[in-house]
Amino acid sequence: MKDTYTITAFSENHIGLLNRITIIFTRRHINIESLTVSSTEMKGIHRFTIVVEAEEEQVVKVVNQIEKLTEVLRAEWYLNDDTVYREIALYKIPIDSAIDKNLELVLREFNAHIVDIQNDFVIIENTGHVDDTEKLYDILNPFGILQFVRSGRISISKQKKELSAYLNELPLNEYVKE
Amino acid sequence: MKEPLKITGAEAILSSLIKENVDTIFGYPGGAIMPIYDKLFDKFHKLKHILVRHEQGAAHAAQAYAMVTGKPGVCFATSGPGATNLITGITNANLDSIPIIFITAQVSSTLLGTDAFQETDMISLSMPVTKWNYQVTKANEIADAIAKAFFFAKTGRPGPVLIDITKDAQNELTEFNYKKIKSIRSYNPKPELKDEDIRTTLLLMQSSKKPLLLAGHGILLANATGQLEAFVNKTKIPVAVTLLGKSAICEDNPYYAGMLGMHGNYAPNVLTNEADLIIAAGMRFDDRVTGDLSRYAKKARIIHIDIDKAELNKNVKADIAIHADIKDFLDEIIPAINYSADKRWLEQFRKLEKIEQEKVIHKECFPENGKIRSGEVINRLSVKTAREAIIVTDVGQNQMMGARYYKYKYPNSLITSGGLGTMGFGLPAAMGAQVGRPDKTVILITGDGGFQMTAQELGTVFQYNLPVKIVIFNNNFLGMVRQWQQLFNNNRYAETNMPTPDFPLIAKAFGIEGAVVKDRAKLDQALDKMLNHNGPHLLEVKIEKEANVFPMIYPGMAVDEIILEP
Numbered sequence: 001m002k003d004t005y006t007i008t009a010f011s012e013n014h015i016g017l018l019n020r021i022t023i024i025f026t027r028r029h030i031n032i033e034s035l036t037v038s039s040t041e042m043k044g045i046h047r048f049t050i051v052v053e054a055e056e057e058q059v060v061k062v063v064n065q066i067e068k069l070t071e072v073l074r075a076e077w078y079l080n081d082d083t084v085y086r087e088i089a090l091y092k093i094p095i096d097s098a099i100d101k102n103l104e105l106v107l108r109e110f111n112a113h114i115v116d117i118q119n120d121f122v123i124i125e126n127t128g129h130v131d132d133t134e135k136l137y138d139i140l141n142p143f144g145i146l147q148f149v150r151s152g153r154i155s156i157s158k159q160k161k162e163l164s165a166y167l168n169e170l171p172l173n174e175y176v177k178e
Numbered sequence: 179m180k181e182p183l184k185i186t187g188a189e190a191i192l193s194s195l196i197k198e199n200v201d202t203i204f205g206y207p208g209g210a211i212m213p214i215y216d217k218l219f220d221k222f223h224k225l226k227h228i229l230v231r232h233e234q235g236a237a238h239a240a241q242a243y244a245m246v247t248g249k250p251g252v253c254f255a256t257s258g259p260g261a262t263n264l265i266t267g268i269t270n271a272n273l274d275s276i277p278i279i280f281i282t283a284q285v286s287s288t289l290l291g292t293d294a295f296q297e298t299d300m301i302s303l304s305m306p307v308t309k310w311n312y313q314v315t316k317a318n319e320i321a322d323a324i325a326k327a328f329f330f331a332k333t334g335r336p337g338p339v340l341i342d343i344t345k346d347a348q349n350e351l352t353e354f355n356y357k358k359i360k361s362i363r364s365y366n367p368k369p370e371l372k373d374e375d376i377r378t379t380l381l382l383m384q385s386s387k388k389p390l391l392l393a394g395h396g397i398l399l400a401n402a403t404g405q406l407e408a409f410v411n412k413t414k415i416p417v418a419v420t421l422l423g424k425s426a427i428c429e430d431n432p433y434y435a436g437m438l439g440m441h442g443n444y445a446p447n448v449l450t451n452e453a454d455l456i457i458a459a460g461m462r463f464d465d466r467v468t469g470d471l472s473r474y475a476k477k478a479r480i481i482h483i484d485i486d487k488a489e490l491n492k493n494v495k496a497d498i499a500i501h502a503d504i505k506d507f508l509d510e511i512i513p514a515i516n517y518s519a520d521k522r523w524l525e526q527f528r529k530l531e532k533i534e535q536e537k538v539i540h541k542e543c544f545p546e547n548g549k550i551r552s553g554e555v556i557n558r559l560s561v562k563t564a565r566e567a568i569i570v571t572d573v574g575q576n577q578m579m580g581a582r583y584y585k586y587k588y589p590n591s592l593i594t595s596g597g598l599g600t601m602g603f604g605l606p607a608a609m610g611a612q613v614g615r616p617d618k619t620v621i622l623i624t625g626d627g628g629f630q631m632t633a634q635e636l637g638t639v640f641q642y643n644l645p646v647k648i649v650i651f652n653n654n655f656l657g658m659v660r661q662w663q664q665l666f667n668n669n670r671y672a673e674t675n676m677p678t679p680d681f682p683l684i685a686k687a688f689g690i691e692g693a694v695v696k697d698r699a700k701l702d703q704a705l706d707k708m709l710n711h712n713g714p715h716l717l718e719v720k721i722e723k724e725a726n727v728f729p730m731i732y733p734g735m736a737v738d739e740i741i742l743e744p
Binding site: 011012015016019020023027060061064065067068070071072073170171173174175176177178 | 301302305306309310311313322325326330357358359360361362363364365486487488490491492
């Protein structure tokens with residue numbers, strides 16, 4: 001049965017590695033729902049957060065293939081319940097609509113805030129699950145959304161010793177010569 | 179203060195290769211790689227260069243060279259078409275886990291991404307088919323890049339790597355200080371064997387009445403043939419091999435049970451589904467080995483040992499998945515074994531072997547009338563060479579016959595394209611094998627189709643006077659596809675029938691002695707002449723046109739449904 005899985009991988013920060021990782025999905029005809037790549041607290045190490053809709057067996061195999069890449073340090077997979085995850089969404093709405101008194105209510109309800117005000121529009125930011133940012137989109141739609149953008153997922157596992165604890169045990173040098 | 183000595187990137191590349199004990203390179207020059215060849219001009223005494231006739235030939239030759247010497251192969255190609263011509267060979271090496279260092283030249287770094295003359299994005303192109311690749315744009319990166327390349331290629335599950343080097347990096351001056359790589363933090367080539375894995379294996383063996391060992395290419399790659407023999411002799415467990423696992427154990431061994439898979443032997447295929455324990459050692463349950471997965475080895479507990487974690491539970495779910503170097507595993511378990519397989523189980527193999535012998539092997543190897551059969555040629559070669567030769571095959575019926583009817587004795591004496599099944603592999607691979615082992619008789623078993631795919635390498639054979647013995651089985655068909663058309667497409671021979679040129683005459687044009695044989699009565703003489711000839715020799719054997727390879731597991735069938743005769 002298909003489910004939503006979050007795959008996390010730590011890698012060296014090398015050119016082309018993103019391509020090597022995405023090829024693994026392409027080859028198996030798995031669509032990547034969202035992808036976030038960012039630097040970690042450890043210099044030179046990057047974190048990939050990949051969300052896919054797939055079957056568990058497929059996900060396990062894909063994670064093994066990712067971990068097999070010579071420049072990937074570790075890869076893991078999680079179900080939604082095993083992680084805390086968020087996406088950020090930005091909404092641009094016309095300044096006239098922003099004066100509407102209902103907007104304040106909406107922002108409070110969603111814990112969203114205005115991050116920028118220009119002469120003719122304001123930009124609202126919201127953080128949450130896709131469901132939340134989508135719901136806010138529907139509510140803001142009548143205000144007239146000029147532009148909407150959503151980030152990929154970032155996620156942190158609910159395990160006590162998370163994958164990133166492992167980073168602390170890593171050698172500082174990428175490689176050692178004889 | 180004295181300036182440190184600087185050398186060009188091109189020279190750094192060659193010096194790095196020498197530091198890695200490379201002495202042979204297969205390659206082809208071109209525009210972007212000229213600085214490297216210019217430096218090579220001064221280093222021919224240390225680096226022998228084999229000039230092939232097409233870059234694909236270089237890749238296959240390097241693969242065979244690596245397989246027979248145990249050293250990584252090295253290939254040079256220029257940018258653009260030179261590099262893209264390597265792709266089939268890189269892919270072949272990737273699927274068969276062969277360490278090769280491919281060095282491709284690239285346009286100057288200032289021209290990258292401009293669609294410059296002979297620019298191609300070789301890093302992206304080779305990504306899915308290399309274990310690792312890297313583009314060098316500065317001369318001071320060369321030493322570390324090559325050190326990493328060798329480390330990745332040779333260690334863990336071996337595989338091909340590619341370094342793409344821009345022309346300006348080849349010309350740039352750099353200090354040079356080469357050091358081999360000791361470890362890389364993102365890469366663990368030597369998984370730790372757990373005591374628990376040994377214990378559970380011993381436990382499962384203890385309760386097994388019908389154990390079967392499946393030995394794959396991993397045994398040869400790990401240099402564990404001695405350990406395999408010791409394990410088998412001690413446990414008396416029948417051992418079957420995969421196509422690439424052929425020659426991992428001497429076929430005289432009393433517990434040798436034959437080859438697995440679609441055209442493997444009858445007994446190990448049938449009894450896979452009888453076994454109560456399967457120990458899979460350095461193999462990957464390829465679909466050509468398993469047949470219908472849903473009906474594969476259902477009575478058996480499965481212990482799978484592989485150095486590549488991604489292979490464990492990939493195709494067949496293992497009861498015990500052991501992530502380890504097969505050599506470490508065998509070294510560790512052998513002294514602890516206190517088990518001997520039931521004799522009656524081995525007798526079951528012998529009984530089925532007799533059936534295959536009568537129904538298939540005898541007819542194939544000792545036919546009394548009709549045209550020459552490929553099996554009888556290989557059987558005679560096996561006897562005539564006292565099983566001492568290195569057999570290189572192309573792909574198709576010739577390959578299956580070469581694997582089935584030569585009685586392999588020494589490790590790495592069958593060189594064949596397994597995972598990719600690359601027609602055209604044969605001739606260049608035979609060259610590479612001969613370059614790597616000049617002391618050995620190298621016999622190429624090929625077909626009229628595959629031979630014509632890379633026949634240009636006769637030029638290389640001629641240039642270096644490589645004494646390879648080329649046997650072309652000519653049935654004027656792409657035999658294996660024709661066999662399938664006969665069996666599954668109602669004899670509709672769509673484009674598998676091809677007229678062939680006068681092969682001995684082609685050989686002659688390259689200064690290579692050639693002959694043709696049609697009659698059984700003259701076969702021995704023709705083979706003797708070929709084997710005794712001092713130098714390369716091509717023998718075209720006109721064989722039975724519509725002969726089929728059997729036994730066969732038809733597509734979709736379970737292994738124990740293997741068919742002996744159509």
